[in-house]
Amino acid sequence: MKFFNVKTVPETHDIIREHFQATKKPITVALSNALGMVLAEEIISPETVPPFARSTVDGYTVKAKDTYGASESLPGFLDITGKIEMGKAADKLLQEGQAQYIPTGGMLPPGADSVVMVEHVEELGDLLNVYRQVAPGENVIQAGEDVQAGDVVLRAGRRLRPQDLGVLSAIGITEVSVFPRPVVGILSTGDEIVPPDKKELSPGEIRDINGITISAAARAYGATVIDAGIVKDEYDEFFTRAKELFEKVDLLLLSGGSSVGTRDFTVHVLEALGEPGILVHGVAVKPGKPTILAKAQGKPVLGLPGHPASAMIIFDLFAIPVLRQLEGLSTPAIDHRLSVRIARNIPSAVGRTDYVRVKLENRENELWAIPVFGKSGLITTMAESDGMVEIPASKEGILEGEFVRVKLFV
Amino acid sequence: MKFFNVKTVPETHDIIREHFQATKKPITVALSNALGMVLAEEIISPETVPPFARSTVDGYTVKAKDTYGASESLPGFLDITGKIEMGKAADKLLQEGQAQYIPTGGMLPPGADSVVMVEHVEELGDLLNVYRQVAPGENVIQAGEDVQAGDVVLRAGRRLRPQDLGVLSAIGITEVSVFPRPVVGILSTGDEIVPPDKKELSPGEIRDINGITISAAARAYGATVIDAGIVKDEYDEFFTRAKELFEKVDLLLLSGGSSVGTRDFTVHVLEALGEPGILVHGVAVKPGKPTILAKAQGKPVLGLPGHPASAMIIFDLFAIPVLRQLEGLSTPAIDHRLSVRIARNIPSAVGRTDYVRVKLENRENELWAIPVFGKSGLITTMAESDGMVEIPASKEGILEGEFVRVKLFV
Known part of the structure; x- marks a missing residue:
């Protein structure tokens, strides 16, 4: 022919x-079935995440300016006026000169703007010695720092990875339209x-x-x-x-x-x-x-x-x-090929793209591609190989030691 | 704590x-369910593949020495004495001075040692003009060239890829022991x-x-x-x-x-x-x-x-x-990380391994990793990232333009 x-x-x-x-036609699936599927809709967040300012550490929530100048040698003193509980509203107003205990992930009370880590304070009954100053916003994730209501969080045409499902969970979306x-x-x-x-x-x-x-x-x-x-x-x-x-x-x-x-x-x-x-x-x-x-x-x-x-x-x-x-995938594929050295000269014809099966070998902490020669009718050459090297149509071949791109067989 | x-x-x-x-305990599964599973047994081939010498081209099977010296200007002449059929035994002895038609994949008859491509001959009734000489074995896959009976074709502890299943199919093994x-x-x-x-x-x-x-x-x-x-x-x-x-x-x-x-x-x-x-x-x-x-x-x-x-x-x-x-995987993981340039300086503490989320960007045909900064409590930073860069414990940080290894999120 x-x-x-x-x-x-x-x-x-x-x-x-x-x-x-x-x-x-796109179909609607639960998040637990959506891994690896291509999103068919744009996702706009209906919510703000987190919905409130949260502490990123265990410590005491304060007004930052109350800590200014505090140090190991010259601690600041604050009144302990409460304890924030995980998963509960923090509704007790924090006033000047006050501190409330807060666990990691806890909600900041009104009036508070920062958190001093537990490692940098000492409790004496209702009195708190503060040994380090903090800036406003320190050790805090602000309300909406992750997602703002109305944000486009994911675009159509994207393949859903574990973290993308995580974003959807965070904003309360439990099913999506996918191809x-x-x-x-x-x-x-x-x-x-x-x-x-x-x-x-x-x-x-x-x-x-x-x-x-x-x-x-x-x-x-x-x-x-x-x-x-x-x-x-x-x-x-x-x-x-x-x-x-x-x-x-x-x-x-x-x-x-x-x-x-x-x-x-x-x-x-x-x-x-x-x-x-x-x-x-x-x-x-x-x-x-x-x-x-x-x-x-x-x-x-x-x-x-x-x-x-x-x-x-x-x-x-x-x-x-x-x-x-x-599948409607619209994000360009990332070039996953590894750059490694080729262990032998390989001739090739200009105008034709050649694919050479290779085995990878670690030589002095550097990967080398060893060509696996054999007719294309042999399946064992594929089983012996870790991947293949492309010789572009513009090249007459590749020389031993030259860097080549290996597409791995996964 | x-x-x-x-x-x-x-x-x-x-x-x-x-x-x-x-x-x-290992379980036995059909090949169609074995993709991605880890082999729990060593596979020794019970068979030779291919079981007979096969042609890799469409053409005429001959004794190579009958073609020696043949060229465009001085063709050799052979008698056409038969036609090999695909999937059928080729049992008609090929004698000196003879040729039989053979399709790609066809079985070489006794007496034949090579195949002249159809592009290099001309048929004149029962007479064949041969315009190019071939060497013994040319355009032939020999019996056992892919697998010899008794060969270890796959070792235990290997994750089964499509081509590994192909090797098993080739030797007639249709179920395997896997973890x-x-x-x-x-x-x-x-x-x-x-x-x-x-x-x-x-x-x-x-x-x-x-x-x-x-x-x-x-x-x-x-x-x-x-x-x-x-x-x-x-x-x-x-x-x-x-x-x-x-x-x-x-x-x-x-x-x-x-x-x-x-x-x-x-x-x-x-x-x-x-x-x-x-x-x-x-x-x-x-x-x-x-x-x-x-x-x-x-x-x-x-x-x-x-x-x-x-x-x-x-x-x-x-x-x-x-x-x-x-899973009992005993083959070392290939280092899949891409080597790319980092787009910003990133400080790091010696003695601690840091993982920095990055987005990849193509700049003048070279991949650069753009750090995606943000607290580890934010899920959107993961959704924005293509992968992560490791800063080894021995390093104080990385400098803009330096090559780093990116592990892609797939």
Whole structure:
């Protein structure tokens, strides 16, 4: 098969951004189910947090000016007139020359503006010796210091992390509108592929690998997965099974098609699923050139290469960005790649992005990436690797000792 | 409360490694449920993968020596004597001067040692013109090139990634022995703490934040979580609820106790749960000094500081290493921290490890960490941050422009 119009990796990413967006209706979920989901609404706080000034230490709440000049050698003297209780209103007015005991997190009474730590005072009955001066606001979280009522606390399009759920809890919001998790369907093709649980292989047969690795990678991302198993290289059955799966999912992945026969089937199936059909047919990337990206009835379909290492790399490179789009994620992905030194020269062709599997090794407190060579048909090279190094299309290769970026397999 | 014997962060990590190991019996799970679990057995391959030599391209399988000297200007001529079918035995002997058509992934017939790509031949009826010579083994994955029967393919103590499941599928192993996921229990304390769903707060009340953030962080790690809610600062109830939860979990987290009263309760509860009791009482870390680590009846109990940002940082710093031990993970954690420049001077005390929340910003294609200042009682500082920078105990601070390591919040 010829690749008439091979796209670069950045071109393919542009096509993905242009063609795919969140299409599913947002759903409302309880906070306890919202971790990792993408927020579909802007959150404006109905409340002020904390709703009152709180102490950040155990000590005595005072008027700061009553402590001015106090020191170890020349303590100040205040009258102890009360004790704030945790979780209770502090409604006893603090007057000049007075102090009230306050625990960490306790509410400041009216008239008080600061707290002297318990380590810096001495109690003598109802009298308090103060050995250090404090400034107004010292050891206090002011009312609204965390959140002001009316503040935009979280914007739509953000993936909810534990601390984001914490902010929502703090302002009394216990359910949120989020985009549903995308559903990914996977169908493996090839006459030589048999299920992993087949006991005795016949000559020419190979157990399916991509079904489990790609399902697992999609689950690790957070998608719901339908693994539809294996289909033989027979057009009608292939189309029927693909179509059936396509109707149930948000992203259809077809894995296999490394031989001319299945590759042709894949192309025909992708075209038959609906308009506009194939968007990208071949990418200037190694491994993974025979990647196909299509769109049918608004939905993405990705034809992954058959070789296990290629399939995983292409899933990471293109299926993840598609899923981010489908989820409505609008915050840019942080570049998580580690900067490490490469342990060998690696040649590469200009105009093609290369991905080299590597193992990381600690040498004198510095991480080095050791290339794991091996054909992309081998799965053990992926299992031996900690991550992969990208050699950009603009480079002719990388030299031993050069700094490279490693994307870790997590 | 006094901290008589404050430990450093590395000392606390040593204590964790020394005291806690995988104690639960391994369980057998299907591969489809094994992602992210820690392998409890060594896997020795019962099979050779691939079980036969396969072609990595579409083309003609030949004896390499029959192609020697072939070129565009001086092609070699071979007789086409057959066609290998995918997934079928290739049992027709290939003799000198012969070629058989072979698809990608097809089985090499006896007598063949290499494959000429379809791009480098021309078919003229039963005659094949060969325009390029190949070496023995060219375009072939040899039998056993991926896995040899008897190879140790995966070692115990490793967390199973998608590609590891792929290796298992390839050798026909469809279930594995793994350590069960740890069960984490969380109990929040404090008289001022009320459930997030309480509509109107009374003066002095604050909604619980740590319950949701720490539950979510534990779930994000992969633990099973029991969130036992909030308990008042009353010793008998606190002990009863903590004990009840302790019996059900592998790691008990007590959150809160920022005031003297609750801190003292927490210490007493930890001591009453069983021998040997408290291992670490105070850590030289900011935020998070009032951290308590205990062991009772072989199980870990961690007292987290009450401030939301402190609680999350201490969870990450100490609860995650405890969970790794409980899971039987024996591969060292890869240092995932990014090396970026810090945008401001930050002072720090020698002898104490500081964690500074930061936001990442791209400046001229280089990542910079912008400190997010704010008291550790504020949850919004965590929501604004992308990660945290560690200032080691040996340093007096960091200077603007200096490279620092950022641990990303994921």
